[in-house]
Amino acid sequence: MQTFIQIISESTESNIEKFNRVEELTRDELENLGSTRLVLTLQKMQWERSIFAIGMFSLFEAVVQKELKIEKGSAFKELKQKLKSHNKIELLESFEEFYCAINVLKHGKGMSYTKLLEKRNSLPFEITPANSIFRNEGDVSEIEALVYVDNNFLEKCLAVICQCYEELFRISS
Numbered sequence: 001m002q003t004f005i006q007i008i009s010e011s012t013e014s015n016i017e018k019f020n021r022v023e024e025l026t027r028d029e030l031e032n033l034g035s036t037r038l039v040l041t042l043q044k045m046q047w048e049r050s051i052f053a054i055g056m057f058s059l060f061e062a063v064v065q066k067e068l069k070i071e072k073g074s075a076f077k078e079l080k081q082k083l084k085s086h087n088k089i090e091l092l093e094s095f096e097e098f099y100c101a102i103n104v105l106k107h108g109k110g111m112s113y114t115k116l117l118e119k120r121n122s123l124p125f126e127i128t129p130a131n132s133i134f135r136n137e138g139d140v141s142e143i144e145a146l147v148y149v150d151n152n153f154l155e156k157c158l159a160v161i162c163q164c165y166e167e168l169f170r171i172s173s
Contacts, residue, residue: 004063005165008056012158015052016151019045046142049149050105053157057102060161067168079164082171091167094160097123101147101157113146125153 065075103112126148
């Protein structure tokens with residue numbers, strides 16, 4: 001049977017290919033026809049990336065919960081404690097960055113957004129600056145989101161999930 005990591009990796013790869021294909025076709029068509037439908041299609045691709053990232057991270061939480069046999073409490077809290085106790089500080093920091101990013105995508109401004117703002121110049125992804133609605137004014141594909149979810153975000157989020165899963169399996173054994 002395929003493992004979670006194999007399936008989520010292949011799913012991420014195929015979704016990125018789909019997003020790229022749709023965007024390329026839409027941008028080509030947009031050059032000849034300034035249609036609202038085409039702009040909405042580009043924005044939809046941004047939403048779909050965000051939805052995929054949130055889903056991927058949520059499914060990972062369920063896997064962690066199952067792996068650690070947690071019935072009550074936070075699976076991610078337990079994962080973070082295990083990473084810290086095994087001195088996987090760099091991985092823990094990367095995990096926390098994506099954990100905060102996913103929280104911001106789900107809930108908007110709050111503690112997670114504040115944490116990301118403090119580190120915004122060293123993050124492996126882009127965030128919308130404080131007191132701004134958009135990250136890149138004039139980009140017709142941009143949506144109102146505080147975290148920019150592009151292919152790079154999806155690939156790096158997947159890498160962090162894979163590394164955490166690998167460490168968790170190694171730690172739990």
